[in-house]
Amino acid sequence: KQEVTQIPAALSVPEGENLVLNCSFTDSAIYNLQWFRQDPGKGLTSLLLIQSSQREQTSGRLNASLDKSSGRSTLYIAASQPGDSATYLCAVSLSGNTGKLIFGQGTTLQVKP
Amino acid sequence: DADVTQTPRNRITKTGKRIMLECSQTKGHDRMYWYRQDPGLGLRLIYYSFDVKDINKGEISDGYSVSRQAQAKFSLSLESAIPNQTALYFCATSSQDSINTGELFFGEGSRLTVL
Numbered sequence: 001k002q003e004v005t006q007i008p009a010a011l012s013v014p015e016g017e018n019l020v021l022n023c024s025f026t027d028s029a030i031y032n033l034q035w036f037r038q039d040p041g042k043g044l045t046s047l048l049l050i051q052s053s054q055r056e057q058t059s060g061r062l063n064a065s066l067d068k069s070s071g072r073s074t075l076y077i078a079a080s081q082p083g084d085s086a087t088y089l090c091a092v093s094l095s096g097n098t099g100k101l102i103f104g105q106g107t108t109l110q111v112k113p
Numbered sequence: 114d115a116d117v118t119q120t121p122r123n124r125i126t127k128t129g130k131r132i133m134l135e136c137s138q139t140k141g142h143d144r145m146y147w148y149r150q151d152p153g154l155g156l157r158l159i160y161y162s163f164d165v166k167d168i169n170k171g172e173i174s175d176g177y178s179v180s181r182q183a184q185a186k187f188s189l190s191l192e193s194a195i196p197n198q199t200a201l202y203f204c205a206t207s208s209q210d211s212i213n214t215g216e217l218f219f220g221e222g223s224r225l226t227v228l
Contacts (some may be wrong), residue, residue: 004155013189034216042202043117043219044156089155098163099146099217101169103155 002027004092006104009012013080020065020076021107023090028068031093035075036062039065047088048075080111115138117220119204123147130193134223145187146205146217147171147179156203162187163209174199194227201225 003026013019023033034050036044046055048064050073056065063076073090087108090102117138126132135224136145148156158171160179167177176198178190191198204220 043221048214
């Protein structure tokens with residue numbers, strides 16, 4: 001059974017710091033991996049989607065990497081800002097390129113001014 | 114207006130009551146999903162639908178039912194609500210025609226409390 005784990009559960013950093021969020025999964029036979037952002041009282045917003053054939057994706061200050069063989073993904077946030085404070089969730093596709101996803105528990109990030 | 118709209122946003126009900134959560138989308142997507150989120154846990158898939166006539170159970174479907182009334186509408190029902198169904202419920206959509214097939218677009222959630 002696929003399990004997705006995110007460590008740490010919470011992270012607090014000063015503004016301007018570069019940081020890395022970690023995601024691990026137990027079954028390397030994934031179709032894609034997505035990173036989401038969740039703000040309090042809001043839904044999830046898709047940040048980056050990495051197909052199984054890809055190694056990384058970039059969007060602005062965000063870079064996500066994927067290493068299927070080791071069952072790991074990282075989300076790198078450059079020059080963090082207070083507006084980056086949110087919960088970040090990773091999820092892997094259960095089967096095929098569909099929205100049937102297995103989610104991690106999330107990492108709650110606080111960026112202090 | 115939001116692309117994926119959920120109603121109600123908040124609901125408090127009593128054990129044994131029937132509850133319906135509704136979801137509508139203007140994205141024109143064919144695929145729709147219901148997830149639930151519990152504190153400290155990730156989201157878990159309840160039901161999903163790839164087309165109007167297609168309904169599939171997810172990871173935790175017991176105690177729930179769904180209806181896909183139209184391509185744009187997907188409702189979740191709790192026939193007899195129980196306290197451990199207290200959670201935040203999310204509707205999501207995706208498109209098989211998207212370059213990033215499988216990318217999900219979420220509603221803002223429906224917070225359900227069962228007393």
